[in-house]
Each structure stands twice: as structure tokens, then as C-alpha cells.
Amino acid sequence: MSDETYNATGSTADRAVETLHRIDDKVAMLRKQRLEDPDSATDKLIKSVLPAITGMVAGKLFQVTWDRAQARRKASSGESSSNAKGLMMNIAFAAASAALGAVISTLSDRGSQALVDFRHRKHHR
Structure with missing residues (x-):
């Protein structure tokens, strides 16, 4: 070599x-x-699943409430759905839904972190 x-x-x-x-x-x-x-697998699961479930439930409740309100409004006024009004209502729904989603997401993230912190404090006593 x-x-x-x-x-x-x-x-x-x-x-x-x-x-x-x-x-x-x-x-x-x-x-x-x-x-x-310091987070166990359970803590990580709580911090990821709890906000997701909370967001889905809140979104569905908002959609059901919105649909009922729209049906009641149409029934009481006897109006037919026009394209312009339908588009504006869809935009309003999207904006309100996004705002609610942001608030719920922030609150559920903080709540799940508080729950995990409480579990840690309780464990260390």
C-alpha cells in the first residue's frame, strides 16, 4: 500500500x-x-389534547348557536337568502369563529399549563 x-x-x-x-x-x-x-408523558398529553378538544367543542357550539340564530332570524323576517347577504354572513361567521377560536385556544393553553403546574406542585409536596 x-x-x-x-x-x-x-x-x-x-x-x-x-x-x-x-x-x-x-x-x-x-x-x-x-x-x-419535568413533564411526564401524561403532562404532555394533557397539554396537547385538552386544548384541541376544547377548541373543537367550542367551535361546534358556536356553529350550532350561529345556525340557530340565522334560522330564527330568517323565519322571523320571512326573507329569502340573497347572495350578497349570504356572503356577508359567511364572512361575519368566519371572523367571529376565528376570534372565538383564538380566545379559546389561548385560554385552554393557559388552563392546561396551569393544570400541569398544579400537578407538579402537588407531586412535590
Whole structure:
């Protein structure tokens, strides 16, 4: 084997070992973060599922309420649906639904975090 081939193989091996060390360091760092994370799997589940369910329920309740109000309004006024009014009502529904969704999302995120914090405080007593 020539000296050139040995140096190329040596530098390739050195690069491979260096890459493996970087990967090992990254894995060790991620493992340390996971072990130091105070949230259990249940806490993470609460923080993700509770806001999602709350948002779906609130959205459905808003839609049902909106539909009932629109049906009552049309029945009392005896009007037929025109395209212009229908478009405006759809835009109003979308805006109101988005605003409610933002409020519910923020409140449910805070509520689920408060619940997890309460569980942590209770556990440490």
C-alpha cells in the first residue's frame, strides 16, 4: 500500500470517527434534556389534547348557536337568502369563529399549563 492511500484512508477514518463523536454528543445532549424535562408523558398529553378538544367543542357550539340564530332570524323576517347577504354572513361567521377560536385556544393553553403546574406542585409536596 502506498503512503498516499494510507493517508487518504486515515483521514477518511478520522472524519468518520469525528462525525460519530458529534452524533454521540448530540444524542447525549438530547438524552440529558429528556431526563431533565419535568413533564411526564401524561403532562404532555394533557397539554396537547385538552386544548384541541376544547377548541373543537367550542367551535361546534358556536356553529350550532350561529345556525340557530340565522334560522330564527330568517323565519322571523320571512326573507329569502340573497347572495350578497349570504356572503356577508359567511364572512361575519368566519371572523367571529376565528376570534372565538383564538380566545379559546389561548385560554385552554393557559388552563392546561396551569393544570400541569398544579400537578407538579402537588407531586412535590
